[in-house]
Amino acid sequence: MSVERSLDLPQRIALVHEWFTPRSVGGAEQVVDTIDQWLTTLGRKPDLAALVDGESRLPHSRWAGRRILTSPIQKLPWGISHVQQYLPLLPLAIEQIDLGDYPLVISSNHLVAKGVLTSPEQLHISYVHTPVRYAWDQMHAYLRRSALARRGLGPWIRWQLHALRQWDQLSAARVDVLVANSRFTAGRIRQYWRRDAHVLHPPVQVERFRWDQPRDDSYLCLCRLVPYKRVDVVVEAFNRLRLPLRVVGDGPERARLEQLAGPTVQILGRQSQEQVETLLARCRAFVYAGLEDFGIAPVEAMASGAPVIGLGRGGLLDSVRCAAAGSAEPTGVLFPEQTPASVAQAVDWFEQRRLWRELPPEQLRHWAERFRPDAFVSRFETLVQRSWETHQQSCAVAASDPAGLPELSRCD
Template sequence: MKVAIVHDWLVVYAGAEKVLEQLLLLYPDADVYSLVDFLPDSQRGFIGNRKVHTSFIQKLPFARRHFRHYLGLMPLAIEQFDLSGYDLVISSSYAVAKGVITGPNQLHISYVHSPIRYAWDLQHQYLKESGLHKGLKGGIAKWMLHKMRLWDARTANGVDSIVANSSYISMRIRKVYRRESSVIYPPVAVEQFELCEAKEDYYVTASRLVPYKKIDLIVEAFGAMPDKKLIVIGDGPDFAKIKAKAKPNVTMLGYQPCDVLRKHMQKARAFVFAAEEDFGIAPVEAQSCGTPVIAYGRGGVLETVRGLGQANPTGVFFPEQTVHSLIQAVHDFERNEHRIRYRNCSDNARRFSSQEFRERFRRHVDEQILYYTLNGGDGSRELDDLESEAAVAASRFL
């Protein structure tokens, strides 16, 4: 079976790249396609010696630093990849990767991290934060996002099987694409974040410093609680702006290697998370360390953290992305801290291991290969009725 794996862009080793890493472990002979590949040498170990096939955007002026400015060209660019020689195409998509063109004799499975956030329900937030909600540039941006939505919805029809990274994203997929999807949680290297029950009196948050992560909100909230210490780990375009808001009880460490991040997560009293994320890997890593989570109660975190109203709670939720709401949640946590067991946090995180991801994804792919090979994808036959023909069907892919 000849396999192609399509990724949106390779610029940093983050959550989506961790999914790609596991896919390459499942399919080590797969060819990799990406709009651009500017991944630093220090972060590309999981790619190995593989050649990454890139699009024409790779060679456009200033693409290394400003490739996102070419958003309007990305649908065209992703459609230029010639994947006609592959039996199985797997796209890992949070922007345009699912839009690759495949034929009727190819199986396309798309692992959707999210429909394009800034083109759909987060459009108005994105435009305001980017200063593009008015004026000529704003009008152009709105028109471009309108065209992006049309393309994004249309290309969903070309995917044979959609896999969502959470039930939250599965609902967004149903809303946007009118498609059903299977849920397979993304891989978290929980084995690298060992349980530690020796906690210290500080809170921690870790994230790329971009607007929707709401790190500024966390920093402002702790600035209003001078008796509590906060450590912020991460870098990004908002670093200087957030650092300017930090009071003496807030320490900004910038980017830190995994061992430093792990140490701070293990010792922290709690991990603070204020974003509305599709899944959210960092809260799972924190729980794996035995560290409770204080999180904004929307998005994928509702599937990974158990609130105070559940059995064996692992964290506390706050209802609004406001300083006041977060402050109240910190106080709620401290009043109920005795109810949250470090071991329960660690056990809860094990549900999201890399091994669990690989097993579930491989099983899903095998089922889809069998189904679409024998059934033609028309839904007229049950999978159980096809098992006796599996050996014959497999010969088309092997």
């Protein structure tokens, strides 16, 4: 990662993440890693902050030996390994991290990281992956699946989520600059926090993937096997179509999906990174029915030269160019509803048109390159520099000669 010009940023910068634990590896962690590398390249290696740190003492961790400021949750029983179990305490806990010595604070937020306290002399930029899903639009679905709610604790959970929504909106008002990972997330920010946000898509490690491999006739679905990913509708659609489908991933839905799967559907479970890359490079198309804030996996599929057949809502509207909608140089097909019939209709249209022959793998890879980490860094750098310059100008006005204040104009 190279930077061709020197930026006028402060020496002391704090980078805030929700938590650093070995079990958390995903898009949010990739954003933090990319920002950390960029700042380090600038000679502005940031101090890290999080609710808990389970990484800095692990010799093989990316964060080994780093200074990580933590909250009181760090010292609570099972706080590091089960931090989310302390959900009612997390808003209070994140506010206990003292970042007063850092002129610039950058947070990566999907729960409470944006809630760190800063002063008017500091600039806080928050990269938002999503407003808390289960506190806002997915609350009722979350309660239907909650074991605690089924045991009679539903009213208590509702009250806790009500309090979390209030804090979520309040803490969002304290952030100076909000950055959303998609237009969909920016819309949710506008709806729930009444704030505008810049849109900057997250970095995707597209260079990991091969796009020039021979392909077979199987379809691939890759994700965590949790209810909101709606892998069940994909499996049911392929049961109807009797086309080959491989499902990669693990989670609480796996047993149900194995029972649901017909003779043409394979539930492969968790696979190694190398196996995933091979499957993506060889599948006919990638099928995805989840409503995502952005969706890293579909971009990885396109980086592998695989067309995407996905839900035409949420973050995929920012990454997949739909052939059925007449897009120039399309990269896949979008279906309108999270139902087996809608998925089956899109896959059948893809098959009938033999659309994989009209979507060259190199074309898909070329499109996916727009989401590579250095592209993210270039855009994020511009945003941070402009925000810092605006902030400095504001501070200069606040420190100007008070004789120029209209409130102190001569009245004699």
